[in-house]
Structure formats: C-alpha cells, structure tokens
Amino acid sequence: MTSTAIENALVINGVDKTFGATDRPAVLQDVSLQLARGEFLAVVGPSGCGKTTLLRIIQGLETATSGTVELPSTTGAAPRLSYVFQRSSLLPWFSVRKNVAFGISLKAGRDVHGSKVARDRAVDELLELTGLSPYADYLPNQISGGMQQRVNVARALAVRPDVLLLDEPFSALDALTRERLQVDICAILENLGTTAVLVTHDIREAVFMADRVAIMSAHPGTVRQIVEIDEPRPRTVAFQHSPELAEVERSIWRRLHPTV
Ligand SMILES: Nc1ncnc2c1ncn2[C@@H]1O[C@H](COP(=O)(O)OP(=O)(O)OP(=O)(O)O)[C@@H](O)[C@H]1O
Ligand SMILES: [Mg+2]
Structure with a gap:
C-alpha cells in the first residue's frame, strides 16, 4: 500500500x-x-x-x-468502526459507566486496552471528557436526553475507533x-x-x-x-x-x- x-x-x-x-x-x-x-x-x-x-x-x-x-x-x-445513531441505544438496566464499558466488552475479542486496569482507566477518561463523571452511577432514564447522547458517544469512543x-x-x-x-x-x-x-x-x-x-x-x-x-x-x-x-x-x- x-x-x-x-x-x-x-x-x-x-x-x-x-x-x-x-x-x-x-x-x-x-x-x-x-x-x-x-x-x-x-x-x-x-x-x-x-x-x-x-x-x-x-x-x-x-x-x-x-x-x-x-x-x-x-x-x-x-x-475499528463505531456508530452513533439518532436515538439512544443504551441498555436501561446498566449504569452510565457500565454502558460505556459495555462498548469495550462487546468487542473484547479485539481488546484495544490490554488489561482490566487499562480498560477502567479508559472508561474513566471518557466519562471525564464527556462530562459524565458525576453521573457515572446513574441509570439512563435518570439522565437527560443530551446526557444520554453523551453516553452513546462515550460508548462509541470506548473502543478507540479508527x-x-x-x-x-x-x-x-x-x-x-x-x-x-x-x-x-x-x-x-x-x-x-x-x-x-x-x-x-x-x-x-x-x-x-x-x-x-x-x-x-x-x-x-x-x-x-x-x-x-x-x-x-x-x-x-x-x-x-x-x-x-x-x-x-x-x-x-x-x-x-x-x-x-
Ligand atoms: N433495506 C432497504 N430496502 C429497500 N430500500 C431501502 C432500504 N434501506 C433504504 N432504502 C431506500 O433507500 C433510499 C435512501 O434511504 P436512506 O435511509 O439511506 O436515506 P437518508 O438520506 O438517510 O434519509 P433521511 O435523511 O430521511 O434519514 C430510500 O428511498 C429508502 O427507501
Ligand atoms: Mg438517514
């Protein structure tokens, strides 16, 4: 190439x-x-x-x-490709943090972070970047639509998409x-x-x-x-x-x- x-x-x-x-x-x-x-x-x-x-x-x-x-x-x-849709596609029974981490575990076969510690750190960083840290333990229906879209973006970015x-x-x-x-x-x-x-x-x-x-x-x-x-x-x-x-x-x- x-x-x-x-x-x-x-x-x-x-x-x-x-x-x-x-x-x-x-x-x-x-x-x-x-x-x-x-x-x-x-x-x-x-x-x-x-x-x-x-x-x-x-x-x-x-x-x-x-x-x-x-x-x-x-x-x-x-x-790696990630996709964010118009509508929220969060798992309602998972906290914000688990929803973001879920993006990584879904692609565990192609884990880009190497270890659980590195994965947890990557999730923390994304929560911080997207302004979600204070809401990490909330469920999707406990946060606003704008916050839910932030979670979707954070989840999409969690696999470090190309x-x-x-x-x-x-x-x-x-x-x-x-x-x-x-x-x-x-x-x-x-x-x-x-x-x-x-x-x-x-x-x-x-x-x-x-x-x-x-x-x-x-x-x-x-x-x-x-x-x-x-x-x-x-x-x-x-x-x-x-x-x-x-x-x-x-x-x-x-x-x-x-x-x-
Ligand atoms: N699975 C499908 N089978 C048949 N036709 C389809 C299929 N998916 C999309 N189309 C057709 O392809 C065309 C383009 O659809 P598409 O959803 O890509 O448009 P769009 O530009 O995203 O529109 P919008 O701005 O409304 O979201 C439409 O005429 C639609 O009916
Ligand atoms: Mg469309």
Whole structure:
C-alpha cells in the first residue's frame, strides 16, 4: 500500500447501491470520498438521498452493488468502526459507566486496552471528557436526553475507533443542548484525533463541526459538491454564532434548494 493510501482512514470508491432487483432505481450512484486520518467530514442532503445507506455500507451492514470501501490500516490490525445513531441505544438496566464499558466488552475479542486496569482507566477518561463523571452511577432514564447522547458517544469512543460514524446524533435534542454537544464532541474528537463522518440535516452543525461538507442530491444519491470549511481548530462558540459560519451555511442551503 502506498503512503498516501495509509494517510487516508477511509476511501470510498465509485459506490453504487440498488436495493432488490437491478431494474429498481439506484439509491446511490458513483459515490467517491476520501477521508484523511483525523479528518471530520459532514454529509448533508435531502431526506432519502442515501446518507444512512452510505454509512451502513461503510460499516459493512449493507453491501455496495458496485464500488469499494477501504479502511487502510496503519498497524495491520483490522480497523475499528463505531456508530452513533439518532436515538439512544443504551441498555436501561446498566449504569452510565457500565454502558460505556459495555462498548469495550462487546468487542473484547479485539481488546484495544490490554488489561482490566487499562480498560477502567479508559472508561474513566471518557466519562471525564464527556462530562459524565458525576453521573457515572446513574441509570439512563435518570439522565437527560443530551446526557444520554453523551453516553452513546462515550460508548462509541470506548473502543478507540479508527472511524466514528454519526447518523443525526443530535437531531432529537433541543437547540441549546445540541449546540453544547457540538462544541464538546468536536473538542473530544480533536483531542483523540478520531476520523469522523457526520450525517446531519442541520447545515449549521455540519459547517461548525466539519473540515469538509459533502453535499448530496437525491434520485440517485450522489455527491454533488464538497465544501472546505476554512476555519482553524479548536472550533469555538464564537465561530458557532459568527457571520462567517452563517454565510457558508447560507451558500450550502442555496445549493440544496437551487430553485428557491
Ligand atoms: N433495506 C432497504 N430496502 C429497500 N430500500 C431501502 C432500504 N434501506 C433504504 N432504502 C431506500 O433507500 C433510499 C435512501 O434511504 P436512506 O435511509 O439511506 O436515506 P437518508 O438520506 O438517510 O434519509 P433521511 O435523511 O430521511 O434519514 C430510500 O428511498 C429508502 O427507501
Ligand atoms: Mg438517514
């Protein structure tokens, strides 16, 4: 493998997807994307353009009709992927701490932490990073929706994923909680150097969090354009409410609504 290939954490090459009979319309057509290691890519596009399908193909839950998805490994070990969904998927009878640790024990066969002490330390660190330490012993139904999504993110990060896939992770939350989580999750991913793909309907969220925003169109789902977000990290609350962000948000909105 070439060094440029290894610098990429994810390479999607000419992916097509048709469900069922091949005479059905394609859901995805010729989708190609490359993510450098540590890069944050957001994907926006109309409902039904195949965003979730694309994430499911990356994760191996669906197979592409044609094209390839590569996750180049730096170590020779199989790259790890984690997924955070829109809705909370916590185990209701487990405490916050156990839910986060469960992410690791699920993948015990590929334990990245080596020992129980190291695993416990990793869980403590993630609880701290996500602001969950005071709630470590609470059950999911004893914490707010925003806190539950923090637990989902912490659990996904517990396996130290090479690539984190986020499918509208904040869309069920109120605006203030969502903004706070955007800032915090951005900082955590920057801190850990995690490569991430975020699917969202919230253009402002995409611009705030991402290095690049892929704009998709539907029927068939294709990547129409990729917009670079020229803003240094760490991303701050000031940027979240800046005229610069609003301007980029407007221009992406216009590209998604060309007839308006
Ligand atoms: N298992 C499946 N079998 C058949 N068709 C499917 C299947 N999964 C998705 N589709 C179709 O693929 C298209 C894209 O769906 P997908 O869920 O990927 O869209 P999306 O961009 O994530 O939409 P949204 O923004 O509403 O979440 C839709 O037309 C959907 O009906
Ligand atoms: Mg979807």
